[in-house]
Amino acid sequence: MPLFHMHGAPIGSTAIMLALVASMGGFIFGYDTGQISDILLMQDFKLRFATCSDYSNASTCEFTVVREGLIVALLSIGTLCGALLGAPTADRIGRRYAMVSECFLFCIGVIIQITSMHVWQQFAVGRLISGLAVGGLSAAVPMYQAETAPTQIRGTLTATYQLFITLGILVAYCISIGARELSGASSWRLVVGIGLIWPAMLSFGILFMPESPRWLCAHNRPKEAEVSIARAYGIDRSDESAMRVVREEVKGIMSQIEFERAVRAGWLDCFRPQHKTLYRTLLGMSLQSFQQLTGANYFFYYGASIFQSVGIQDSFITQIILGAVNFVCTFGGLYIMERYGRRKPLIIGGIWQSLWLFVFASAGTAKDPSTNPGIGKLMIVSACMFILGFSTTWAPGIWILIGETFPTRTRAKQGSLSTASNWLWNFLIAFFTPFIVKAIGFRYGFVFAACNLAGATVVYFFLYESSDLSLESVDIMYNDPNCKPWTSSSWAPPGFSSRGDLIEQTKAAESQKPLAAVTGDVEKPRGDNETATNSSPTTSVAGTHNEKA
Known part of the structure; x- marks a missing residue:
């Protein structure tokens, strides 16, 4: 059963849970970001890894700017590489298993850090490895959320990634203030070691969530995609009328994937000026x-x-x-x-x-x-x-x-x-x-x-202002020569007088047909130069995942 309805469209509890569980990837990054600021001031950490004039007195220990910069910043080098590798990994093994593998890699980085004795380079390399995992998660988590969450709450659920980053930072600060009173290496090792809990939670929880229906369709598993969509919307699979709509949506996703394969782009295509791609x-x-x-x-x-x-x-x-x-x-x-x-x-x-x-x-x-x-x-x-x-x-x-x-x-x-x-x-x-x-x-x-x-x-x-538009309509807006960034807030697809008119008609249509398949431009892909005739932006169950290419 749906947990609630948004503009007439059903939202299942699984949709909320998958966004929250996946957002633990953001929590992991936030926790790793927040802990280092306080760890750099902990006495035992300074005695082990800083330069000291008296190794019995932490107040005589200071980090050189190079050493401090590398300890903090190598995490970011790892995330840079991980972000570039994250999407291909998620495409190959699936969004969920990509997250699990990246959590395992993060744990390896944590273990390297907490086993460091007096070599600061080992601690820095541990942060580098953890960064690879964080970067991969930063690519896989938003992708998974966008492809699986209902359009009506897509922005909010995707933004939970950032919310969990801030929560991770806050939790790191709170744990650090308690751990600093511990003696010896326990102070900073406890802060770093607790970081093993968060990837364990993500790895365990994500296995109970549905896989991205778009990834399942791309790997010729449409029946599993039907189950994934039904769970996200809280649809009873014994309800044949509702499942017919779900099956139509899966057909739409399959059609969209075939279209993408026909126009698959390489890295150089990102820098072509046509259609405002560059x-x-x-x-x-x-x-x-x-x-x-x-x-x-x-x-x-x-x-x-x-x-x-x-x-x-x-x-x-x-x-x-x-x-x-x-x-x-x-x-x-x-x-x-x-x-x-x-x-x-x-x-x-x-x-x-x-x-x-x-x-x-x-x-x-x-x-x-x-x-x-x-x-x-x-x-x-x-x-x-x-x-x-x-x-x-x-x-x-x-x-x-x-x-x-x-x-x-x-x-x-x-x-x-x-x-x-x-x-x-x-x-x-x-x-x-x-x-x-x-x-x-x-x-x-x-x-x-x-x-x-x-x-x-x-x-x-x-x-350009992209709120309240389908992803395809955003593409049309960027290619409209009459639309400028400073006027884009009032732009609407053909057939609508304004953005406000689009929103009102969308709400009205969704409240009347919450489970109806769309027949407008969202359902089947078009070339960039085609005009959106019959372009109702109504995004029901049948159109939600189809626009999340």
Whole structure:
């Protein structure tokens, strides 16, 4: 039985569970990201891996900027490679088994880390291997969620990946503040070792979830695809009328797959200017790069060190405050992205984040925060307000857009290129931040403030509004010469007067025919130049997976 109905379409409990279970992949990444900031300050970790003038006194131990940068940043190099390999792996062995194998690889990386004795390179290599797994999960999880979740809640369920990243960061901060009181290597080994629990949960849970119906159809397993779709929508398989609709949907998916095989694209096709393919490749890579250049990971990777330098006696507490703000506000981000679209939140978020980074950098530059408590408190407030803006706009918004922006034939490869750009900048920021901070101190905030303004500018001039449109309609919009990014919010497919008209007619049609097969443009693929005649955007059970190429 359906758990509830959204705009008249059934939503099964399995659809919610598969999104939550798969999002543990995001939790794994968040936990690995959040733990390193506090571990770098733990006394036993510094005694083992830093350079000390007196190895009996941790206060004499300091990491060189190269060593600190590599320990933090090698995770990102692994994620960069893993993101490029993740999609082919998921295509070969299936979305679920790809996640299981990547969880196993992550556990190997954790074991290498916790068995490190005095060789910091071993710990760094362990993070590199864990990063390979995290990168693979970052490709497999959103793909699985987008292909299996109902369209009516696709954006929200896909964004749970980002929500679980923030939860993982917060949990890492909370565990670290308790573990720091432990003696010896138990302090940091416990924090790292607990990371074995999360991949075990994902590996076990995902095996009880249905495989992606699109992957099953691609491997000539239509009967299993029928079961997968029925479970996602809470349809009783003994209900023959409902199952007829499911079988029609499977036929549509099979037809779409045959179409894709006929027009299968290579990597070079991502850089061809026809049909704005190159335009969208560069746009996706730019948006993912700017998500890193907002400066969020400046606080997540080095937050404990930052707040220690502004005179905060217990920087671990400050980290928890930042993590809590990040997690709680991400719930608001899920609502904002569904309610206000993509463009406006990203533009406003970029400006908001820039403003508070200017305050943060100006305060830290004007006076020494370590000797001026008022300045230190202002910097903490500024950081929290920045995180509030980031977690409600750029954090969830970019991941949603990566699943919506690209055309069918090159979507997987363009998504991989965009995600790889994210991890590349993640590495560059993680590695070079110690060097830059040593040279310019808190003026580093001005760099990120300028990047936020640049990101908002790119969104205004180049990003089209894709909310409330089917994936095929998004492709038509990008190729409409009369549509500009700044006018795209009101664009609608042929046959509709406006975006609002499209939404109202979609809701009305879905409430009247919640299980009816669509007969418009979603059901069968067309070439880029064909016109959407009879283009009802109604996305019922029969059209949901068909548009998720």
